[in-house]
Amino acid sequence: MSLKLYNTLTRKKSSFQPLDKIKIRMYVCGPTVYDYAHIGNARPVIVFDLLSRILCHLFGKERVHYVRNITDVDDKIIAAHQQSGEEINAITSRTIKSFHKDMRALGNLDPDEEPLATDHISEMQTLIKILLTKGHAYENKGHVLFDVKSMPDYGKLSQLNREELIAGARVEVAAYKKDPADFVLWKPSGEDQPGWNSPWGPNNGRGRPGWHIECSAMSEKYLGQTFDIHGGGIDLVFPHHENEIAQSLCANGSGTFAQIWMHNGYLMVEGEKMSKSLGNFITVRELLEQHHGETIRLCMLMTHYRQPLNWTTTGLAQAKESLDRWYGALRSVDFECENFTPAANFTDALLDDLNTPLGISVIHEMAGRLNKSGSIDDKADLLNAGNLMGLLQLNPDDWFKWQPECANFHLTDRQINDLINQRDEARDQKDFVAADNIRTELAVQGILLEDGPNGTTWKRT
Secondary structure (H helix, E strand, O other), rough: OOOOOEEEEOEEEEEEOOOOOOOEEEEEEOOOOOOOOEHHHHHHHHHHHHHHHHHHHHHHHHHEEEOOOOOOOOOOHHHHHHHHHHOHHHHHHHHHHHHHHHHHHOOOOOOOOOOEEEHHHHHHHHOOOOOOHHOOOOEOOOOEEOOOOOOOOOOOOOOOHHHHHHHHHOOOOOOOOOOOOOOOEEEEOOOOOOOOOOOOOOOOHHHEEHHHHHHHEEEHHHOEEEEEEEEEEEHHHHHHHHHHHHHHHHHOOOOOOOEEEEEOOEEOOOOOOOOOOOOOOOEEHHOOOOOHHHHHHEEEEHOOOOEEEEEOOHHHHHHHHHHHHHHHHHHOOOOOOOOOOOOOHHHHHHHHHOOHHHHHHHHHHHHHHHHHHOOOHHHHHHHHHHHHHOOOOHHHHEEEEEEEEOOOOOOOOHHHHHHHHHHHHHHHHHHHHHHHHHHHHHHHHOEEEEEOOEEEEEEEE
């Protein structure tokens, strides 16, 4: 089965045909680094990490070029600096470090390239000059703006009419704009704001780029004027991705830029929009204090990427139960696997536009089959399916012994094993009361014992 992907631009699902047989190129919009990543930020990282893994599986890792940018110049970053007094470079470097730590804890592989916006100001200025030369942009009062009316099919990605476009962009009414829908490519910076010299405006044109021009410039530098896939959250369709298309096509010509546009759905928390005012704003950092990264990752993947995701404590518990079952099946078979090819029925599910709910149902079937057969081939199927999803990366014993940072367990692994040995000795001596007392003592401490033909294993509950 070939890989089929849904293209937001065409509103159709079709077979993926790489533009270049040598290199498959994908660009994903990354974080704006002013605060800790929240679960909404994590969803596109997980979704497109999975897509990258699938592409590498199909075509070979050496043929996949995955770029995810970091926006480190933005009004939100400036606002964080003004509010806290912390230097902008300190805010961005600290936040980038935290983002990397959190995303890796969720099982995400690093992209091949992760360009910083501030390292590509010259490329942005070059692109702006091209747009000015071609009559798609204009300068006014130190600002350079894209002239939306110069592009007849502006809005083709979002498929919104003019009134909807203006409302959706939350346009700023400004005297320097010819049209309310026009958007900023370059704007002047005050003395307390980051800025770079440019040909536009007073004070050597000191200013900074608009958000949209950043991704057009960086994607072109690392992937060329035309590439395969551009991804991000559904909230980026308009205005960000719409404006990227306008900039890049008007600069480089029709038919260039991304050929497939992919977007993950919105995320809610317990049925409500996530916001600090509602008190349901959840950072990845906070979640990782209570849950293993694989639990969070599986909870994300239990919903198809294009569907809205309702983040719930019930969903997290279901993900943990599923992983316990899968790891339990793996622990029951003590053989090393040498087969690294996922089963066809599993890969077929993921090749159908990343149908992770179907893929997860196949993994459940694999775990059930392994529990019955104890077969090395069934274990290989389960491990290989998990690996392609970025799951089942731990030794089963390590999974069951893991404890969250917030846990208040008093027994160390060594103390638990010593008590199990004492229990074994009591059972050998037919002192079943003492053995049951040890089991109860461990249960009170959150330790569940499981007796099997190969001895006693334990896990934290």
